[in-house]
Amino acid sequence: xxxxxTIQLLIESLKQTNNSEQVLLFLxxxxxxxxxxxVLIVQFLPRKYxxxxxxxxxxxxxxxxxxLFTGIILTLAMLLFGLSWAxxxxxxxxxxSIFFEEQVADFPMVESKFHEGILALESQQSAKISSDEKIxxxxxxxxxxxxxxxxxxxxxxxxxxxxxxxxxxxxxxTFEKQLNQSIKLLQEQLARSTDxxxxxxxxxxxxxxxxxxxxxxxxxxxxxxxxxxxxxxTLQYTTKNRNAFVLLGKIKIFNHAYNEAEHYxxxxxxxxxxxxxxxxxxxxIKYAQKRYDEIAQYIIKEEFEIDLRLKPLVPIWxxx
Numbered sequence: 001x002x003x004x005x006t007i008q009l010l011i012e013s014l015k016q017t018n019n020s021e022q023v024l025l026f027l028x029x030x031x032x033x034x035x036x037x038x039v040l041i042v043q044f045l046p047r048k049y050x051x052x053x054x055x056x057x058x059x060x061x062x063x064x065x066x067x068l069f070t071g072i073i074l075t076l077a078m079l080l081f082g083l084s085w086a087x088x089x090x091x092x093x094x095x096x097s098i099f100f101e102e103q104v105a106d107f108p109m110v111e112s113k114f115h116e117g118i119l120a121l122e123s124q125q126s127a128k129i130s131s132d133e134k135i136x137x138x139x140x141x142x143x144x145x146x147x148x149x150x151x152x153x154x155x156x157x158x159x160x161x162x163x164x165x166x167x168x169x170x171x172x173x174t175f176e177k178q179l180n181q182s183i184k185l186l187q188e189q190l191a192r193s194t195d196x197x198x199x200x201x202x203x204x205x206x207x208x209x210x211x212x213x214x215x216x217x218x219x220x221x222x223x224x225x226x227x228x229x230x231x232x233x234t235l236q237y238t239t240k241n242r243n244a245f246v247l248l249g250k251i252k253i254f255n256h257a258y259n260e261a262e263h264y265x266x267x268x269x270x271x272x273x274x275x276x277x278x279x280x281x282x283x284x285i286k287y288a289q290k291r292y293d294e295i296a297q298y299i300i301k302e303e304f305e306i307d308l309r310l311k312p313l314v315p316i317w318x319x320x
Contacts, residue, residue, distance in 0.1 A: 034064040131161040138164070142171045150175055151217020176218060182209045200237075204244045207234040211247060214254065228255055242271035249281060258285045 038060035042053045049056065129137070138156065141149050156168040186206040193199045210231045213219040219227050228251050238244040245268035252261035262285050265278050283298040 035061050131163045134164045135167045147215055148217040179212055200241050203234050204241050207231045242268045242273045258288045
């Protein structure tokens with residue numbers, strides 16, 4: 001159906017672009033029209049306003065021309081606002097509200113024994129935890145480097161989820177591989193070393209690496225004896241490294257050889273280890289030896305309050 005000639009003319013005029021001269025001409029015509037309109041209005045003013053015709057004419061002219069420019073400014077402002085609003089809606093990310101109280105019920109249960117804050121997944125709630133949550137929790141446990149953390153991860157090698165079992169195996173395998181690589185490297189360095197001081201330092205580092213198998217629970221009950229023996233053999237020629245004697249004392253406590261442990265700790269003190277740093281070990285030794293009257297002297301508040309497992313002992317033994 002053919003369009004009306006007027007509509008076609010309007011469309012063609014909208015397609016045309018105006019230059020600055022045309023815009024200026026439009027403004028002049030607009031000004032002239034409003035001026036004529038103002039003159040017409042002034043002619044019909046009541047008699048009492050006749051003395052003020054010039055002022056009223058100027059007012060009407062300026063107001064009407066001002067309204068034109070005001071309309072243009074408002075149109076531009078609305079255009080900019082519309083563009084900004086539309087662009088903002090496109091680029092603005094969508095957010096979802098999360099209610100923390102509702103999400104807490106989905107988290108794995110964390111059991112703190114003696115307030116040490118180590119993640120314990122062997123609780124009764126373990127069966128209710130999803131595989132994804134178990135895997136995240138196992139990673140936290142692995143990164144904690146806490147005592148017995150690998151031993152706890154080992155318990156999930158028999159988990160009902162294939163993903164959990166494989167992830168637990170991967171963590172244990174990675175940890176054991178790192179320890180074995182460190183042991184091999186230290187053994188090679190120790191074999192090449194000829195300096196006595198360096199050999200003693202390398203021997204301690206090697207013994208410390210062996211201790212990691214026990215401390216983190218990598219070694220089972222059958223292998224702990226093997227590693228404690230390796231530590232003692234590695235440190236048998238140590239004479240000046242105080243940290244080595246501290247490690248030997250820990251090994252003896254682990255094997256319940258408390259008299260020998262006390263001997264090594266005293267040797268470490270002779271070499272410069274602060275007595276307060278070994279107070280917890282001496283307190284443990286005296287308790288195991290049933291020499292309860294000597295325990296109070298080793299309950300040092302500043303040292304015990306650092307370890308939340310030992311903090312409750314301060315008020316008990318301070319008055320003993």
